[in-house]
Amino acid sequence: MSINRTNFLASVIVLVASSGVSANCFRIDGSTNPAPSSNTYLEPGMGNRVAWTGSTDSTGYVSGVSVPNTINLNSSAFQPDGTILASGIQTIYAATGNILDPESVLFRCQPGDENSLYEYFSTNGDDARRGMIEIGTAAGLGEGIYRTEAQDIGLRITNLTTMQTLSRYYKGRQLTGLDKDSQGWTLVKAKNFSTQFKVDYIKVAGSIGHTGDFHYYIAPSGYLTFVGPGIPSNYTEGSDAAAKYLGHFAYWPASLANGWGIKVRRAATCAVTNVTPTVTFPPISVEELESGGVRQVPIDIRFDCQTGAPASTGLIKFVSGTSLNQTAMGILVQPANAAAAQAEGLATGGGCNICFPMVMV
DSSP, rough: OOOOOOHHHHHHHHHHHSSGOOOEEEEEOOOOOOOTTTTTTEEEOOBBOOOOOOOTTTBBBOOOTTSEEEEEOOTTTTOOOTEEEEEEEGGGGGGSOOOOOBEEEEEETTOOOOOOOOOOOOETTTTOOOOSSSSSTTTSSOOOOOOOOOOOEEEEEEEETTTEEEEEOOOOEEEOSEEEESSOOOOOOOOOOEEEEEEEEOOOOTTTBEEEEEEOSSOSSSSEEEETTTSSOOOTTTTTTTTTTTTTOOOOOEEEEEOOOOOEEBBEEEEEEEOSSOOOOOOOOOOOOOOOOOOOOOOOEEEEEOOOOTTTSBBBBOSSSSSSOBBOOOOOOHHHHHHHHHTTTTOSTTTTTSSSOOOOO
């Protein structure tokens, strides 16, 4: 969201101060609790008073928190359009610059306001690489996938409370189940908002953006907002977030899908094309095992590797190994099976719980 935050905060102060009796909801912030006669008083035992920043550009990170630090991007042969490259669940409790908990009180509203309190959510509609340009429809992948900073990568954010995909046009939900204090005031807590959002980075070949290896720049791709009497806002259901964002950032509870710290890599690799689906080992007795007996069954694994042109064109050269931009292959043993083998004393040395000789074709 590209606005002058100093001027915005000043305008908010003027707006709230001049609105008189219509200013029925008040932002709760800071650790000091005022007198019971204050509009921002928080009754002991009715929730937690915390300092919270709002939806600034430096909040709402998902890198290393809900999605991997690195997204591996490859050719359409290996990753066709629609492939989910990285995915995770973001909670709003860590999306506002300070760690919140479900009982954190963000707003206090006067009696009678409980049916006029809403949350709204949208993409970052005024940013061409974070929620302005929808690219999923043209690619045949459906609505709700937006251009990112990286070429060939789109982003989709889903509200897991409403199961709606975010777009640059606001969607809203009335807040319900709100607590009240002994004075009859309504307390809007973190738990009353949609608390979880699914973040998907999706392959969309041909989308405009940076190429090569790079880090995402800092800024959110979506927002969760609050609307109530006296709270600065100029949007309703269906309003365009590219032009309507009054209340940002101080009165908005969460930034969403801030990709800062995510690194995109474009390195040649391998793809498994076929594998023996089920391997059954013949029975073996305890006596045979104790005397060194073994059972062997062949496993067939076939894969294609981008070891040269044209498969590797535009990618970092293929290298086998476990270091940066290298490719390695292994067989994953389910944790429960590995634990059972260890319990029976069937593990081997050298850090291998259950080892398989493997012929690569």
